[in-house]
Amino acid sequence: MIGPAGVLIVGAGQAGYQLAVSLREGGYAGRVRLVGDEQGLPYQRPPLSKSYLQGDGNADLLPFRPQTFFDKHAIEVRGDTRVVAIDREARRVITATDEMLEYGHLVLATGTRNRPLPVPGHDLAGVHALRTQAEAEALRVAMHAADAIVVIGAGFLGLEAAAVAAARGAQVDVVETTLLPMGRAITAVMSEAFIRQHQRQGIRFHLGTGVVRLLGDSVRVTGVELADGTVLPGSLVLVCIGVIPNAELAADAGLPVANGVVVDENLATEDPDISAIGDCAAYPNRYAGGMVRLESVQNAVDHARCLAARLLGKPAPYHVVPWFWSDQGDWKLQIAGFTAGCQIVVPRGDTDSRDFTVYAFRDGRLAGVETVNRPSDHVAARRLLSTGAVITPEMVAAPDFDLRRATKAALS
Amino acid sequence: MPEITFVQFHGARETLDVAVGNTIMFAATSHGLEGIVGECGGNAMCATCHVSVEPDQLHLLPAMTDDEDALLDGTAIMRQPNSRLSCQIHVTPALDGFVVHVPERQI
Numbered sequence: 333m334i335g336p337a338g339v340l341i342v343g344a345g346q347a348g349y350q351l352a353v354s355l356r357e358g359g360y361a362g363r364v365r366l367v368g369d370e371q372g373l374p375y376q377r378p379p380l381s382k383s384y385l386q387g388d389g390n391a392d393l394l395p396f397r398p399q400t401f402f403d404k405h406a407i408e409v410r411g412d413t414r415v416v417a418i419d420r421e422a423r424r425v426i427t428a429t430d431e432m433l434e435y436g437h438l439v440l441a442t443g444t445r446n447r448p449l450p451v452p453g454h455d456l457a458g459v460h461a462l463r464t465q466a467e468a469e470a471l472r473v474a475m476h477a478a479d480a481i482v483v484i485g486a487g488f489l490g491l492e493a494a495a496v497a498a499a500r501g502a503q504v505d506v507v508e509t510t511l512l513p514m515g516r517a518i519t520a521v522m523s524e525a526f527i528r529q530h531q532r533q534g535i536r537f538h539l540g541t542g543v544v545r546l547l548g549d550s551v552r553v554t555g556v557e558l559a560d561g562t563v564l565p566g567s568l569v570l571v572c573i574g575v576i577p578n579a580e581l582a583a584d585a586g587l588p589v590a591n592g593v594v595v596d597e598n599l600a601t602e603d604p605d606i607s608a609i610g611d612c613a614a615y616p617n618r619y620a621g622g623m624v625r626l627e628s629v630q631n632a633v634d635h636a637r638c639l640a641a642r643l644l645g646k647p648a649p650y651h652v653v654p655w656f657w658s659d660q661g662d663w664k665l666q667i668a669g670f671t672a673g674c675q676i677v678v679p680r681g682d683t684d685s686r687d688f689t690v691y692a693f694r695d696g697r698l699a700g701v702e703t704v705n706r707p708s709d710h711v712a713a714r715r716l717l718s719t720g721a722v723i724t725p726e727m728v729a730a731p732d733f734d735l736r737r738a739t740k741a742a743l744s
Numbered sequence: 745m746p747e748i749t750f751v752q753f754h755g756a757r758e759t760l761d762v763a764v765g766n767t768i769m770f771a772a773t774s775h776g777l778e779g780i781v782g783e784c785g786g787n788a789m790c791a792t793c794h795v796s797v798e799p800d801q802l803h804l805l806p807a808m809t810d811d812e813d814a815l816l817d818g819t820a821i822m823r824q825p826n827s828r829l830s831c832q833i834h835v836t837p838a839l840d841g842f843v844v845h846v847p848e849r850q851i
């Protein structure tokens with residue numbers, strides 16, 4: 333049972349917002365507070381590296397819901413409030429302005445922060461990061477003026493931004509320490525297909541190499557020096573080298589932390605009054621066969637729903653097929669399941685064409701499906717994976733294999 | 745601005761002025777209207793913006809894509825012949841007076 337202070341959610345992003353909504357939808361009548369350190373109403377991040385960056389900076393499209401919605405549902409949203417410590421014994425948190433906020437149940441939905449680039453010159457003007465709306469706005473304005481851009485880190489965000497810049501006509505160089513862009517999350521076949529696609533748009537890749545310093549005149553960045561001495565000129569440098577989970581609140585309060593706040597399959601920490609959801613939570617995932625920490629809208633939303641159900645007295649372990657999307661120029665990548673590191677991969681369709689599907693197998697059975705510009709395959713794959721049906725590489729490689737038919741068969 | 749009317753499952757009606765070009769999903773969520781979730785932000789990935797339209801207004805909409813069609817197979821409430829995804833409906837002047845019905849559930 334939740335004490336009279338109600339549910340206190342720290343972090344007003346995708347997961348925190350969804351938890352507040354799902355608690356009310358489920359009939360929770362206690363107090364719900366959504367406390368975050370950003371300004372304004374909770375908003376969506378995905379457009380920040382896509383339509384928002386391309387567009388004219390219309391921020392009205394970003395918030396999930398208007399203030400009237402939160403008022404109507406008695407969700408107390410507090411922006412500009414940073415929580416600095418948890419007092420587990422007294423069941424309260426302490427804010428940066430020394431305010432004490434009591435909780436019945438505390439939910440950590442603190443997300444992640446960008447990993448800083450540990451090289452000289454990282455603080456020059458013209459060096460950008462991308463996570464918040466404020467950062468996206470600064471990047472958007474700078475991008476409109478820059479004709480040579482260097483993106484450091486070829487993850488989803490970096491490549492989405494690179495594609496936007498290239499479409500605007502800028503010269504774009506992408507630097508990545510590994511050989512496979514987005515390699516932590518997708519198959520090698522898909523990664524290589526994306527390299528070729530971006531190269532066709534004029535983007536230059538520098539793979540398997542690191543950045544040793546950012547060059548500049550006394551104030552502004554002018555280029556990037558690589559480990560082999562190459563200098564890439566650029567008046568704008570975007571650093572997208574991954575994130576650090578915001579798990580310090582939990583760690584300082586004595587809760588286990590390992591690549592995020594450690595929770596069980598009910599998203600509970602060791603403390604029965606504290607849970608963690610979204611990007612900051614490391615949890616056991618059946619489909620991955622171990623502990624994972626995912627950074628996706630789906631993960632944040634489904635975690636929030638799962639936790640809301642438990643807090644409303646209907647606990648059910650979190651077992652959901654993950655899905656994800658990334659828009660890079662004309663290519664919409666969609667992923668269902670876990671495909672990274674899968675050794676057996678069966679592509680269907682030409683990986684240099686405008687649309688194709690890649691099936692990935694682990695231990696001889698289908699573990700995930702990656703599609704480019706084939707949303708209907710993606711949707712079918714999500715449903716197919718959730719049935720747990722055994723699909724083998726041989727089945728998929730058969731000339732008459734049809735994903736929608738296989739899905740219908742597995743569902744019936 | 746074109747007026748779009750939302751009819752909730754229990755019959756409550758609400759009419760919104762929607763700017764041309766905006767989607768019906770965005771109109772609903774940005775007004776805090778109940779019953780349209782829009783979890784994927786209009787990316788045609790979640791099917792939580794399901795609506796059904798008046799049969800005699802269906803012809804006002806462009807035909808749906810295969811992708812919208814595939815997604816409608818996964819709605820929380822079984823699709824009807826006049827089901828659509830409201831994030832795929834961009835408001836035009838011709839949609840003035842358009843009516844959408846919100847299903848009982850989206851999840």
Ligand SMILES: Cc1cc2nc3c(=O)[nH]c(=O)nc-3n(C[C@H](O)[C@H](O)[C@H](O)COP(=O)(O)OP(=O)(O)OC[C@H]3O[C@@H](n4cnc5c(N)ncnc54)[C@H](O)[C@@H]3O)c2cc1C
Binds near residue numbers: 344345463656
């Ligand atoms: C540019 C960009 C593009 C993306 N594109 C996609 C996409 O296409 N598809 C997809 O599935 N996912 C995408 N993502 C990922 C997705 O947005 C995240 O997975 C999702 O936002 C995670 O939700 P969350 O609530 O866990 O964390 P967040 O949304 O990051 O929210 C956490 C909030 O907590 C706040 N906070 C942290 N510590 C404290 C504290 N001590 N006190 C108070 N507040 C605190 C943070 O400032 C932040 O506002 C993208 C992310 C970014 C940045």
Ligand code: FES
Binds near residue numbers: 786787792830832
């Ligand atoms: S908002 Fe997700 S499919 Fe329409």
